[in-house]
Amino acid sequence: MKLQPQIGAEGSAQWLARVATHSLIDEVRLSPKPGLVDSRGNGAHHDLTLALMERSAHSLSPTFHALALQSWQRPADIALRQLVGRLGREGEVQMMAATGGVNTHRGAIWALGLLVAAAAMHGCEGSSSQIAASAAKLASLPDSSAPKVFSKGLRATRRYQVPGAREEAQLGFPHIMNLALPQLRRSRQNGATEQQARLDALMAIMTSLSDTCVLSRAGLEGLETMQNGARSVLVAGGTATVEGRAALAWLDKAMLALNASPGGAADLLAATLLIDRIACDDASVTPLPQHSHF
Ligand SMILES: CC(C)(COP(=O)(O)OP(=O)(O)OC[C@H]1O[C@@H](n2cnc3c(N)ncnc32)[C@H](O)[C@@H]1O)[C@@H](O)C(=O)NCCC(=O)NCCS
Numbered sequence: 209m210k211l212q213p214q215i216g217a218e219g220s221a222q223w224l225a226r227v228a229t230h231s232l233i234d235e236v237r238l239s240p241k242p243g244l245v246d247s248r249g250n251g252a253h254h255d256l257t258l259a260l261m262e263r264s265a266h267s268l269s270p271t272f273h274a275l276a277l278q279s280w281q282r283p284a285d286i287a288l289r290q291l292v293g294r295l296g297r298e299g300e301v302q303m304m305a306a307t308g309g310v311n312t313h314r315g316a317i318w319a320l321g322l323l324v325a326a327a328a329m330h331g332c333e334g335s336s337s338q339i340a341a342s343a344a345k346l347a348s349l350p351d352s353s354a355p356k357v358f359s360k361g362l363r364a365t366r367r368y369q370v371p372g373a374r375e376e377a378q379l380g381f382p383h384i385m386n387l388a389l390p391q392l393r394r395s396r397q398n399g400a401t402e403q404q405a406r407l408d409a410l411m412a413i414m415t416s417l418s419d420t421c422v423l424s425r426a427g428l429e430g431l432e433t434m435q436n437g438a439r440s441v442l443v444a445g446g447t448a449t450v451e452g453r454a455a456l457a458w459l460d461k462a463m464l465a466l467n468a469s470p471g472g473a474a475d476l477l478a479a480t481l482l483i484d485r486i487a488c489d490d491a492s493v494t495p496l497p498q499h500s501h502f
């Protein structure tokens with residue numbers, strides 16, 4: 209059972225914002241992640257550091273708070289979609305101001321922003337399926353004020369004819385709901401440490417995501433290396449096993465050699481940790497944030 213007290217719109221918005229920020233920080237600190245920024249270093253990134261990612265995560269708390277407050281017990285309609293879109297874009301501006309113009313969390317604002325809004329729509333009493341379904345509904349509604357930018361992600365989805373961040377949300381986050389969340393809970397149940405369970409959940413996402421970050425930097429070769437390598441880790445028994453950890457170390461080297469970084473998978477892991485903590489699922493084991501310095 210989740211440990212959130214009944215505290216109304218404002219208290220719940222504060223709680224959701226804290227948990228969302230915390231999930232981003234847990235994601236970035238989790239190590240060893242192939243190609244990504246983690247506690248060991250910058251992975252395949254030249255413009256990202258752990259400190260920058262953490263600063264960025266903290267800068268997003270007011271955005272998550274506003275998203276939750278404005279979405280509190282509201283239905284998914286065009287008015288809410290446009291409001292959520294505006295708040296998300298303002299969040300991107302906050303992020304860019306905090307990082308000096310570096311894109312640290314664009315995909316994460318999208319995924320976690322929608323999920324925070326959806327959790328608030330359900331008054332913080334929704335199951336993971338209900339939260340994902342409402343986030344999907346919001347993501348599927350048109351946002352007439354969205355600027356027509358041709359992003360790197362969009363270019364990759366067109367070039368390789370694959371779904372990207374938008375479609376993942378519109379489909380109800382299948383990589384979270386069908387792969388990462390079940391894997392996270394299964395690995396915990398099987399006795400993995402929390403770190404190992406989170407790494408296994410990341411691997412589960414990486415086995416099948418068409419991550420446009422990887423495609424943009426390393427093409428189909430990068431994507432296949434990521435998917436096959438992640439599968440090898442799980443087939444070996446996951447990161448709780450010596451063989452699984454060896455497969456992960458191989459994948460880390462292979463991703464670095466290709467300059468590939470699964471940023472989309474990292475976003476979805478952070479979103480998985482968020483849902484695990486905020487959803488009213490019987491199966492959920494939802495430790496509240498442990499870090500005392502927040
Ligand atoms: C939808 C977004 C992510 C833009 O996506 P797009 O594919 O055009 O571009 P971009 O390359 O800038 O970002 C994609 C990011 O998504 C992540 N990602 C990549 N692949 C995937 C995938 N298959 N699934 C999920 N996330 C992915 C990565 O972090 C990547 O950096 C978003 O920035 C956006 O348009 N927001 C509008 C504001 C809004 O409506 N917000 C509402 C919620 S707060």
Ligand SMILES: Nc1ncnc2c1ncn2[C@@H]1O[C@H](COP(=O)(O)OP(=O)(O)OP(=O)(O)O)[C@@H](O)[C@H]1O
Binds near residue numbers: 235253316317472
């Ligand atoms: N731990 C992490 N390490 C790296 N990226 C992450 C991490 N967690 C999430 N991400 C996501 O990955 C994306 C950054 O990827 P990438 O660097 O490929 O984007 P970019 O700035 O658009 O591209 P480039 O750096 O190639 O110009 C961010 O949008 C962010 O959401």
